[in-house]
Amino acid sequence: MVPIIKNRLVVLGVIAVLASVISAAIAHEGASGIVKMRMDKFKQSQQQLKSLIAHTKAEKYDEVARLAGYLAEWGAQIPAHFPKGSTQKPTEARPEIWLDFENFTAKAEAFRLAAIRIEEAARLNDKGAVSQAIQDTAASCKSCHAMFRAK
Numbered sequence: 001m002v003p004i005i006k007n008r009l010v011v012l013g014v015i016a017v018l019a020s021v022i023s024a025a026i027a028h029e030g031a032s033g034i035v036k037m038r039m040d041k042f043k044q045s046q047q048q049l050k051s052l053i054a055h056t057k058a059e060k061y062d063e064v065a066r067l068a069g070y071l072a073e074w075g076a077q078i079p080a081h082f083p084k085g086s087t088q089k090p091t092e093a094r095p096e097i098w099l100d101f102e103n104f105t106a107k108a109e110a111f112r113l114a115a116i117r118i119e120e121a122a123r124l125n126d127k128g129a130v131s132q133a134i135q136d137t138a139a140s141c142k143s144c145h146a147m148f149r150a151k
């Protein structure tokens with residue numbers, strides 16, 4: 001390939017990557033303070049879950065355990081990221097969170113415990129148990145969203 005064309009393709013590739021990063025940032029435009037912080041954390045946890053699944057397929061259990069540990073830490077921090085009155089736009093948090101904070105906290109705890117089960121199974125290199133715990137973890141995300149996240 002003519003070098004100049006090759007360079008153009010590289011540049012186009014870089015632009016495409018930048019565009020995707022920027023569009024992810026725009027989705028959070030207008031969010032600030034604790035609302036922005038928790039949105040960023042949830043996004044990050046989603047990425048971590050994705051790469052955790054990829055590492056499970058590759059049987060890289062050290063990585064799986066490390067990422068599961070991060071998820072469990074985040075699970076412990078979720079309730080503190082929802083102080084009363086933090087309903088500023090563009091939040092997707094439903095008011096039900098503060099009407100039933102006990103249930104919300106219980107769902108965060110169920111998520112934390114499922115992530116810890118991933119970590120423990122990964123330390124035993126037990127693929128079957130890791131896969132089961134990943135499914136339970138993903139179910140715990142969905143279960144909280146169904147009740148407490150708008151959309």
Ligand code: HEC
Binds near residue numbers: 042104109
């Ligand atoms: C205890 C409840 C709860 C659990 C558990 C939970 N979420 Fe959420 N999630 C929420 C709420 C509430 C919001 C909306 C936050 C806001 O907009 O202020 C949210 C928002 C999100 C968002 C959107 C963030 C954004 O950029 O707007 C993503 C992505 C997400 N969660 C992924 C996950 C994943 C992946 C898991 C599990 C690994 C998970 N969540 C577990 C309650 C939960």
